[in-house]
Amino acid sequence: MTDAVAAAFHKAMRLKDSFAIADSMSFDDIPGWDSIGHMNLVTELESRFGISFDMDEIVGLDSVGAVRAVVARKSAA
């Protein structure tokens, strides 16, 4: 799952392969994490993990660690 979350970030933000994703990273740390990148990230996560987010969950997707936690919780449900 770890790789799939990182891959979702890479695809949504159009990052080069060598860019390393860390849990502590937030909006300012990842190039391309703007409003379009955020929408692409949500779409990518929903498609990769077969889950869907409500408004409050999307609001909370503000760091890589937070994304990982929400995805893990919803995937386990």
Add this chain to the structure above:
Amino acid sequence: MPLLPERARPEVDAPGESLVAAILGHGDRWPERIAIRTPRETISYGALAERIRLAAAKIRRAIGNPGQRVLLCGPNSPELVVAYFAVHAAGGVAVLLEADIPRETAGWIAHDAQARLALCSRELDLPIAVADLASWTSAGDDRPLESPQCGLQDPADLIYTTGTSGRRKGVLLAHENIAQAALNINAFVKTRHDDLEVMPLPLSHSFGLGRLRAMAQAGHCLLLLPGMRNPAAVLKQLLDVKAAGLALVPAGFDLILRMTRDRLGDARQHLRYIEIGSAAMPADTKQKLMELLPQTRICHHYGLTEASRAAFTEYHADRDHLASIGQPGPNVSMAVRDEAGHDLGDGQAGEIVVRGGMVMQEYWMQPELTYETLRGGWLHTGDLGYRDADGYYYLTGRQSDVVNVGGRKVSPEEVEQALNKHPAVVESACVGAADPQGVLGECLKACVVLRREVRDEQLIEWLRQRVEEHKIPRIWQRVEKIAKTPSGKIQRHLM
């Protein structure tokens, strides 16, 4: 020019005072009223006025003479609001820079504006005095500057906007221009002093700055958000505080609707007005907003940095003319002219021209461009369109190559210049194209001639070091050659 049919066009007086005088007056009259909120703090008009007066004293000492340009660089924050009005109170001219402006561009603007001082929230290596925005706008022990040192005819703002050749143009606005614009906007939108408005637009952008000026005039409260990075968070704030107002570009609404479905409709009981601008809204998004918000004034402006808002539509009232950019706003005249400068009749296409007290003074240090643009007292917008028999204006195109990416103007040449420096790129051409995701309206498409294969992500990474994120092309195409005229000019319509 034929008289326009009467529509609910409120009469608007000429401004009697500058916006900084107005905001200081609110502080004196209603010191407890809340002026600015952020997710972390609340500032009353009284506290805001005190901080403006203190910062103004400091700025005045630093710049010496009135009329000096002061650069302001930072994300949306109370500090930026204080600094903006403090520069005005000190008799200076505010030059707002995007928070993420590349250092090279900031340096160019500092030089072009002949700025005396820069107040920044991040380290910027500039050839002028640079000071910390936060410390200059927090409480100090200086003697405050009690009265604004500016008159209505004095210059207030120098706003750099994207030019057709990639070079930015400085738009010089006097205090009377921005005060008139604020009066016009408030008259149409019907902002009230007890409104709480959610404002995620950057203050460095003409639209966001216009909302701040409107607040200074109306005396309402702005809830400043750091931007639209997380569109769902903007909607959550709007619902949590039961906001009466919202300002957003069309792409922002599209993102909110995609990510939160119909939750915007939850605001229908308290959201009295929306101001939309900077780009066109797709017809189906307009219909969706009208359906979700049947009681809200949904005001969409047509404007440009040089003339603030020129025309308005209100979706519900103008439901039969939703494809138009509306009718001239309060206190604004518009016409359609041919190349020889003659007025054209209804249905005839030409250049849209605008006149009113909100129109700029000049392009900074560009007298020829100013003369060309302000011919005969009318601002020539460069936008092509026509007026229908009901007095509504319609856009059909524009004269320049500038691309409108989600409400922000991008010069293709600036991106091409950055792209052409990549070692794998022989040459490139950038053009506007429909955003494949349907959010931004237009986006940039890059056609590149390569000397060796390189991935899109590598070119994107290269550009991220050199231009702002919204300028990065979303469509990439490899081509054999760039179509050019015999004189070497790129033929963008063929790309």
